[in-house]
Amino acid sequence: MSLRQAHHELTVATRGRGFFDVTTGLREFLRSENAADGLLTIFIRHTSASLLVQENADPAVRVDLERFFFDLVPDGDDRFTHDDEGPDDMPAHVRAALTQTQLSIPVRGGALQLGTWQAVYVFEHRTAAHRRALALHYLGT
Numbered sequence: 001m002s003l004r005q006a007h008h009e010l011t012v013a014t015r016g017r018g019f020f021d022v023t024t025g026l027r028e029f030l031r032s033e034n035a036a037d038g039l040l041t042i043f044i045r046h047t048s049a050s051l052l053v054q055e056n057a058d059p060a061v062r063v064d065l066e067r068f069f070f071d072l073v074p075d076g077d078d079r080f081t082h083d084d085e086g087p088d089d090m091p092a093h094v095r096a097a098l099t100q101t102q103l104s105i106p107v108r109g110g111a112l113q114l115g116t117w118q119a120v121y122v123f124e125h126r127t128a129a130h131r132r133a134l135a136l137h138y139l140g141t
Contacts, residue, residue, distance in 0.1 A: 038140010
C-alpha cells in the first residue's frame with residue numbers, strides 16, 4: 001500500500017469576528033479524495049485569523065472564548081502602533097499569534113478523528129467580513 005497526497009484550497013466567508021465551522025468542508029474534501037487512513041493538515045493563509053478545534057455542542061463555549069480573547073487583547077489598545085486597517089488590526093494579529101494557524105488531524109477510515117463534541121473552526125479576529133483561504137493537504141492511503 002503506497003501513500004498518496006492531495007491538495008485543495010477551501011475558501012471560508014466570514015461575517016466578522018467569531019467562529020466559523022469548517023468541519024463539513026473538510027469532510028467533503030476527504031470524501032472527494034476517497035481518503036482512507038492518513039493525516040489532514042489545514043493551514044490558514046492569513047495573519048489575522050486562526051484555526052481552532054473546539055466544542056460544537058454548546059455555543060456558549062465559543063461566546064466565552066471570543067470574550068476572553070477580546071478582553072485579553074482589546075481593540076484600540078494604545079500600546080500598538082500598527083493600525084493600518086483600523087483599531088482591530090494589530091489585536092487581530094496578536095490573537096492569531098496566541099492561537100493556531102495550522103492543524104493536523106488524523107484520518108481513519110476516511111473520517112476525521114475528532115472527538116464527539118469537537119469541530120474545526122476558523123476563528124475570525126477582525127470585525128469586518130473576510131474571505132479566508134485554507135490550504136488543505138492530505139497524506140495517506
